[in-house]
Amino acid sequence: MNDERVRGFPAFGATGARGKFATSWWGRAWVSAMEDTALDLRQLKAGRRYAAAGLVGPITVSPGRIAAVVDDVDGGPYRTELRLAELSEGDWTRFLDRVASRAGHLAALLDRDMPHDLVEAADDAGVHLLPVIGDLDPECDCPGWELPCKHAAALSFQASWLLDTDPFVLLLMRGLGEREIREELESRTAPREDFAAVAADRTPGELPDLAAFQPSGAPSIPAAPGVPAEAFALLTANASGQARALLAGEPWPGRRHDAVRLAAEFPAAAERLGEGANFRRAVAAWTFGGSAGLDVLEAPWSPPKAALAAARAALADVTEDEPVFNRNHCTAGETQLRLDRQGRWHPYRLEDGEWWPAGPPETDPGLLPG
Incomplete structure (x- = not known):
């Protein structure tokens, strides 16, 4: 196995009053995936105590697996691990393409942050990064039968601390190491030499007068079954504005970015463009501060x-x-x-x-x- 795909972390030791587990939203999603699956809350409480008491040894992370040896006040130590399905090659391609397409996503990930928008964009592409109920598969050689047992719960709680500081830990479990991801992203964002050479030999002509493309009025389009006429007017106005922006050399910002802008500029269409608290928050940010917001x-x-x-x-x-x-x-x-x-x-x-x-x-x- 590629050494870049195996990472070891020293034991946390006893943390005492360290505070709650998982402070990042993606770390909390990890903990929730484990807690929501549990059938015995006593095992979760014991797992929290074991994690805080430092009974979890050094942690090893590799594709599809996070493992450690966990001590027990009543026995042990026990070999414990959590398994998570790796992404397919097609999933990775779609995810990395999404990251590379937005400078904000790329900068955030390389700065060890995982914005809500990045995960939502991946979900839209059919790539589910964060585990949900039933995704985490605990294994332990202790005599307990619970899923998870207190040892696997302790490992999961401490794993959330790793994820808080480095989302690449989650991506490694999904199948690729940090260096591989960086190389893939660099290959997607680096300029192509053949295109640059051709562009250097070209002298761009002058753009036509954009004022000539201004419509004299909104076209008259009748309503269609289930689609009101004002929806066509909105789409026409938006298409016209985007065409002028592209002619002026402004890049298209992406589907979700454009949906947020439209929802902010045309509140009546907001429900058709997106849903959920994250989308409403994005629309509020645009309403107050535009693209910078x-x-x-x-x-x-x-x-x-x-x-x-x-x-x-x-x-x-x-x-x-x-x-x-x-x-x-x-x-x-x-x-x-x-x-x-x-x-x-x-x-x-x-x-x-x-x-x-x-x-x-x-x-x-x-x-x-x-």
Whole structure:
């Protein structure tokens, strides 16, 4: 087996009051997949205690498998593992194509983040990254019959800590190592030499006057069965706008990005374009901040130190709480601000454990709602 596809992690040891398991949303999805399958809650509680007590030894991750030796206060040690089906070659191709098609997705993944939008895009392509009920298959040589037993539960809880800091652990279990993924993404994003050579020899002509392509009015299109006439007007206006943008050299941002924009610009069509809390949150981000608002929601980035220092000084004047920075996110008390690449702050509010856009961006954080 390729050595790049086997990773070892030292034992966590006793953590005491480390806090709850899984702080990232994808880590929580991992834990939920295990907890929702369990038939005996006592085994889960014992597994939490074993994980916090440091009874799980060094962890080894390889395609389709995560394994460790787990001690037991009543015996052991026991060889324990969790199995997860690997993605097929076709699944990997579709997933990597999706990642490479969006700069925000690519930057986030390489920075060890896994945005909701990336997982949703993969789901749309039929590639399911995160485990759900029944996907995790625990095995242990202990005499217990429960699935999972407390040893497998302990391993799963500690695995969530690994996933929190490095989503490549999940991708390795799905079949590919980090270096392989990076190489595949580089091959998809690198410019093609033959195309660059041809382009260098061409002298582009002038674009026609785009004003000549402006429609004098919306075309009159009758309604179709189940499709109101205004839907055709919306699609026509959108197609016209996209055509002008492409003629002007602006790249098409992608299907979901375009759906979010349309839902924000045409609220009456929002239900036809997408559903779910993540989509509504994306529409709210676009409504308040346009394309930059969506990027600041879904693609965290690391601002220069000088920008963070200036932000800290500015925020000190408008809040009594000590600002806590996590990349371009600043949390102070019940308020979170996110800095976009144009130097504007986007306000967020906490709802049901998720941060939601709360208003338009401002260059001066003091002008934002508290």
